[in-house]
Amino acid sequence: MSGAKTAKSSKASPARWLTVEEREAWKGLQQMHAALSAVLNRQLSGQSGLSLQDYGVLVVLTEQPDGRLRPFELGRELGWEKSRLSHHLSRMAERGLVARESCPADQRGWFVAVTDEGRAAIEAAAPGHVGAVRRSFVDRLTPDQLQAQATIARVVLEGLAAGACDESGCGGD
Numbered sequence: 001m002s003g004a005k006t007a008k009s010s011k012a013s014p015a016r017w018l019t020v021e022e023r024e025a026w027k028g029l030q031q032m033h034a035a036l037s038a039v040l041n042r043q044l045s046g047q048s049g050l051s052l053q054d055y056g057v058l059v060v061l062t063e064q065p066d067g068r069l070r071p072f073e074l075g076r077e078l079g080w081e082k083s084r085l086s087h088h089l090s091r092m093a094e095r096g097l098v099a100r101e102s103c104p105a106d107q108r109g110w111f112v113a114v115t116d117e118g119r120a121a122i123e124a125a126a127p128g129h130v131g132a133v134r135r136s137f138v139d140r141l142t143p144d145q146l147q148a149q150a151t152i153a154r155v156v157l158e159g160l161a162a163g164a165c166d167e168s169g170c171g172g173d
Contacts, residue, residue, distance in 0.1 A: 036136055043132040048125035053088055054097065055129060058122040061098065061114040068101060068113035097121055 018026060041052040050058070060077045061067055069077070075085040089112055092098045097118035103109035114122075138146065 039136050040129065040132055044125060044129055047128045048121060050121055050125050054092060055122065055125060057088065057092060057112075058097065058114060058118050061112065062119060062122055066113075067119070068111040070103070070109060071112055074112050092118075 037052060044050045044052055044055055056078055057074070060074060061069060071082075071085060071089070075082060078085065080088075089098060089100075093100065095117075096115055099113050099115050101111040101113045103111055141149065
């Protein structure tokens with residue numbers, strides 16, 4: 001959120017309001033993410049019955065050699081809060097896409113595992129989803145634009161992972 005000039009700052013220092021160019025870049029990113037998510041979610045649910053969130057969970061799990069992760073690891077990979085993950089996994093388990101497995105090393109812990117049904121669902125959904133990603137995003141950009149997008153994403157994600165931004169602000173403030 002860029003913040004309105006009428007908003008009160010919780011810090012003693014004045015807010016560094018976004019320039020027109022910064023605001024356009026930020027707003028464009030938000031709008032692009034929302035529009036791409038809507039298009040991809042419609043494509044997935046229409047062709048496979050999976051939501052974009054289901055697909056994301058299944059991608060992470062099927063990329064694991066044994067098809068399973070501890071919930072906190074899955075949540076970290078997806079960037080989801082514990083509550084959201086728990087509710088979503090319950091819905092996916094009801095549909096037979098994932099299962100809860102006990103952890104022999106930690107009797108209180110458990111794993112989220114992709115089921116055979118989950119593997120079949122993602123294998124069936126992947127070709128259509130990849131086609132939609134190509135049509136909606138990849139094919140609209142030049143190779144240089146794709147590289148720039150990848151670089152931007154990496155720089156921002158590395159900064160967030162390093163703790164550059166938290167509730168108290170960002171390192172550059």
